[in-house]
Amino acid sequence: MAFHNSSLSKKKISFRVKLNPFSFLTIPFLILLIFLVILPFFFVIFYSLSNIEDSTLIMTFDNFVKFLTDPSFWDKLWLSIYFAFMATLMCLIFGYPVAYFIARTRPKIRTIFVILITLPMWVNMLLRVIGLKSIMELVTSWFQNINPNFHIIGTDFAVIFGEVFVSIPFMIIPIYTQLLKLDPTLLEASKDLGNNSFKTFFKVTLPISMPGVISGITMVFLPAATSIVIPKYMGGGLPRYTLIGNLIENYFVKQSNYNQGAAMALIMTVVILAIIFVVKLFDRSEVKIQKTKKQSAKVQKGVVTNEK
Amino acid sequence: MENIVKGVPLIELKNVTKVFDETTVLYDINLQIFENEFVTLLGPSGCGKTTTLRIIGGFEQPTSGQVLFNGVDVTTLPPNKRATNTVFQNYALFPHLNVEGNIAFGLKNQIGEKEKPVGKFSFKKWWAYFSVKFTNLFKKKNKRKVVPDYPKNERLFYRIGYFFSKKGKLYSKEQIQEKVAEVIKLVNLSGLEKRSITQLSGGQKQRVAIARAIVNKPKVLLLDESLSALDLKLRKEMQYELKELQRNIGITFIFVTHDQEEALTMSDKIVVMKEGEIEQIGSAEDIYNDPIDSYVSNFIGDSNLFKGKTIDKKHVLLYDKVLGCDETDIEPETEVDLLLRPEDIDIVSVEKGKLVGRVDALFFKGVFYEVDVVLENDNRLITIHTTDYIEVGKRIGISFEDEDIHVMEHNE
Ligand SMILES: Nc1ncnc2c1ncn2[C@@H]1O[C@H](COP(=O)(O)OP(=O)(O)O)[C@@H](O)[C@H]1O
Ligand SMILES: [Mg+2]
Numbered sequence: 001m002a003f004h005n006s007s008l009s010k011k012k013i014s015f016r017v018k019l020n021p022f023s024f025l026t027i028p029f030l031i032l033l034i035f036l037v038i039l040p041f042f043f044v045i046f047y048s049l050s051n052i053e054d055s056t057l058i059m060t061f062d063n064f065v066k067f068l069t070d071p072s073f074w075d076k077l078w079l080s081i082y083f084a085f086m087a088t089l090m091c092l093i094f095g096y097p098v099a100y101f102i103a104r105t106r107p108k109i110r111t112i113f114v115i116l117i118t119l120p121m122w123v124n125m126l127l128r129v130i131g132l133k134s135i136m137e138l139v140t141s142w143f144q145n146i147n148p149n150f151h152i153i154g155t156d157f158a159v160i161f162g163e164v165f166v167s168i169p170f171m172i173i174p175i176y177t178q179l180l181k182l183d184p185t186l187l188e189a190s191k192d193l194g195n196n197s198f199k200t201f202f203k204v205t206l207p208i209s210m211p212g213v214i215s216g217i218t219m220v221f222l223p224a225a226t227s228i229v230i231p232k233y234m235g236g237g238l239p240r241y242t243l244i245g246n247l248i249e250n251y252f253v254k255q256s257n258y259n260q261g262a263a264m265a266l267i268m269t270v271v272i273l274a275i276i277f278v279v280k281l282f283d284r285s286e287v288k289i290q291k292t293k294k295q296s297a298k299v300q301k302g303v304v305t306n307e308k
Numbered sequence: 309m310e311n312i313v314k315g316v317p318l319i320e321l322k323n324v325t326k327v328f329d330e331t332t333v334l335y336d337i338n339l340q341i342f343e344n345e346f347v348t349l350l351g352p353s354g355c356g357k358t359t360t361l362r363i364i365g366g367f368e369q370p371t372s373g374q375v376l377f378n379g380v381d382v383t384t385l386p387p388n389k390r391a392t393n394t395v396f397q398n399y400a401l402f403p404h405l406n407v408e409g410n411i412a413f414g415l416k417n418q419i420g421e422k423e424k425p426v427g428k429f430s431f432k433k434w435w436a437y438f439s440v441k442f443t444n445l446f447k448k449k450n451k452r453k454v455v456p457d458y459p460k461n462e463r464l465f466y467r468i469g470y471f472f473s474k475k476g477k478l479y480s481k482e483q484i485q486e487k488v489a490e491v492i493k494l495v496n497l498s499g500l501e502k503r504s505i506t507q508l509s510g511g512q513k514q515r516v517a518i519a520r521a522i523v524n525k526p527k528v529l530l531l532d533e534s535l536s537a538l539d540l541k542l543r544k545e546m547q548y549e550l551k552e553l554q555r556n557i558g559i560t561f562i563f564v565t566h567d568q569e570e571a572l573t574m575s576d577k578i579v580v581m582k583e584g585e586i587e588q589i590g591s592a593e594d595i596y597n598d599p600i601d602s603y604v605s606n607f608i609g610d611s612n613l614f615k616g617k618t619i620d621k622k623h624v625l626l627y628d629k630v631l632g633c634d635e636t637d638i639e640p641e642t643e644v645d646l647l648l649r650p651e652d653i654d655i656v657s658v659e660k661g662k663l664v665g666r667v668d669a670l671f672f673k674g675v676f677y678e679v680d681v682v683l684e685n686d687n688r689l690i691t692i693h694t695t696d697y698i699e700v701g702k703r704i705g706i707s708f709e710d711e712d713i714h715v716m717e718h719n720e
Contacts, residue, residue, distance in 0.1 A: 183398070183400065185396050185398060185400040186400050186403075188367050188394075188396070188400065189394070189396060189400040189401075189402070190402075190413075191366075191367075191386060191387040191388045192365065192387045192392070192393055192394045192414075192521075193388075193393065193417060193520070193524070194388045194414055194417030194418065194524075195417055196386070199417075203413075204402060204404075207404040208402075208403065
């Protein structure tokens with residue numbers, strides 16, 4: 001009965017949303033969406049499946065086949081994802097504690113911290129990356145007095161550091177927002193039920209902040225996997241740091257080879273979607289459902305064997 | 309005195325004072341609570357009930373004073389090490405867990421002595437168990453062999469674990485499931501085991517909160533205005549159920565409420581609080597019949613208060629009339645407050661009345677009429693509860709038994 005009621009009321013609500021007179025306000029964005037996202041996406045698919053041979057247009061899978069059979073492409077793909085993964089991990093490791101402590105300070109101090117963390121975003125990213133590069137070069141020149149072989153620019157560290165430097169606010173802010181919503185009496189309840197502060201963190205705080213962590217991961221990982229600017233400047237022009245993003249840029253801008261550029265972009269999209277899908281599996285609600293299913297299966301099994 | 313009769317109190321607050329940012333919230337609280345009592349902290353909002361409860365639960369440290377459990381000082385002990393469980397004012401259920409998960413939360417943390425491993429480790433027995441278990445992994449469901457019986461406390465890993473630590477989880481998964489199922493039945497939540505707590509009604513949430521606390525069999529259960537969010541009918545039901553629970557499982561309850569009726573129906577002992585101080589401690593009858601002052605009498609039940617003066621132990625002066633009264637220890641010739649409960653007053657003829665007045669208004673209250681009467685002595689209004697209808701405007705006498713006049717110290 002109760003279930004019926006709730007589903008009924010849900011229907012009502014969605015009906016109301018449709019009738020909302022202010023919904024026309026979304027039309028400009030919808031137009032933008034159609035012309036700048038959905039249509040171009042079909043163009044990308046079209047380009048990736050076509051080729052120009054002897055000045056005639058033909059439909060083909062060649063663009064995909066070319067990449068998918070090329071081991072050096074797989075290397076690049078793997079490297080791009082590896083850097084993005086490391087950057088995301090570092091953002092999480094260093095960003096979570098920051099988000100945690102900001103969420104627990106007094107409101108005034110909180111605001112100051114949030115402004116400080118988002119402040120870098122007010123400066124153009126290219127400028128920030130170039131600035132970071134100059135600082136790294138400066139530090140390098142000091143250390144080269146001691147060890148002439150010392151380098152920062154053009155190392156894996158520099159690329160990952162650059163990504164973390166640019167993306168860490170995108171990890172901190174969603175986690176912080178989620179932690180703000182955490183009711184402090186839940187922590188008291190956890191202690192009341194026998195957990196010390198350490199266990200309380202893993203049993204209450206972390207699971208509840210999980211949606212923030214997931215959106216943080218998404219917002220850091222996605223741009224990092226396809227980033228162009230950071231590997232370009234932090235990689236110091238070494239061929240190792242020409243990553244997927246740079247390759248796609250090359251195809252489109254330098255070689256004007258839209259077909260192969262589009263194919264590569266699509267492959268990357270599919271790979272990223274797959275990764276995001278896996279990450280979403282860790283979202284608490286979904287983990288929950290799987291768990292309860294497993295548990296009930298176990299219980300049933302138990303019943304059956306007992307009867308035997 | 310009470311101390312000698314009942315032995316060491318289960319919980320004792322000694323001179324507990326609490327200061328928040330320079331405002332004193334609790335002044336010198338002294339309170340003894342004994343095993344299996346249902347104690348209610350009663351008082352208006354902001355009088356320090358929650359703070360007192362939080363000090364007992366360990367969520368707040370007193371600024372000065374001591375908290376004793378069974379005579380042992382636990383003032384600085386954190387909540388996870390106290391034998392109390394709390395039902396929070398806002399329930400504080402974990403949103404990431406379902407009903408079952410919430411209830412099992414505390415059980416999973418209970419630590420106890422592990423069972424001793426039995427006999428010596430036998431490789432043969434282990435292999436018989438392990439080989440079947442292992443090969444079963446690769447077989448289809450219907451082709452699996454029956455796993456030989458191999459008690460947990462004979463296993464290798466159990467032995468190794470026991471060697472490192474003699475303490476471990478008190479309950480196995482199966483035991484936890486069993487206990488959770490039991491308590492779910494007790495609080496009438498059957499069928500909602502897997503429900504997410506965001507899909508529960510207020511009353512259901514509250515039952516989960518209670519179940520989550522009592523499943524741990526705490527020595528003391530702390531409840532903070534736990535029923536105030538419920539509608540009247542459900543509240544009455546829960547009052548009854550809580551009282552039953554307390555009788556059945558033998559837990560000491562410390563219950564916070566601002567609802568005097570709730571306090572009267574449920575408590576063995578009521579602690580009336582006022583602005584951070586304890587005004588009176590006593591049974592429901594004590595507090596209703598012998599309130600220590602006008603504050604308590606006003607807070608508990610309806611009351612008619614008069615200024616008067618004591619003459620001797622059994623007589624007082626009211627409107628220059630000498631009247632018999634409930635026996636009092638207050639010195640003669642003292643200004644006092646006199647309390648007359650509305651239901652203790654009888655309406656009689658004018659000649660027989662100890663006081664005379666005129667009926668001003670009449671309200672039908674279901675079981676009784678509430679009659680407002682203006683006294684002729686000083687034109688003040690008093691309230692009478694009676695089952696008989698009476699005309700508005702009629703001149704009447706009012707009468708009462710001697711012991712219905714309760715004498716209380718007068719304080720500003
Ligand atoms: N954490 C706190 N910081 C400052 N003042 C507080 C805090 N908790 C409670 N108080 C104050 O202490 C007084 C008593 O509060 P409380 O114990 O919650 O009262 P009750 O539960 O009886 O309504 C109130 O005046 C309240 O404002
Ligand atoms: Mg309160």
